[in-house]
Amino acid sequence: MTTKILALTDTLGNLFVLLPGHRFDTVGVAPLIDGIGFDGLIADKAFDSNQIVADLNERGAKVVISQHPRRKAALPLDSEIYK
Secondary structure (H helix, E strand, C coil): CCCCEEEEECCCCCEEEEEECCCCHHHHHHHHHCCCCCCEEEECHHHCCHHHHHHHHHHCCEEEECCCCCCCCCCCCCHHHHC
């Protein structure tokens, strides 16, 4: 059993979509953002995957994801937005 959830909100925190958490959080991201236009994604290091970053870059969305310590090449992170 997990206590994590995945939620899609607007900038005011209004809930659009709610999905259950998974052992690997990244499996819920694709269905969560499929067909939805947005300008950026803020997430913790559990969501730091090359696939998610590539998808966000293709969409032209700002990537604000804390990086996993195993990432070989650091990606830029806007620490003010992440806070």
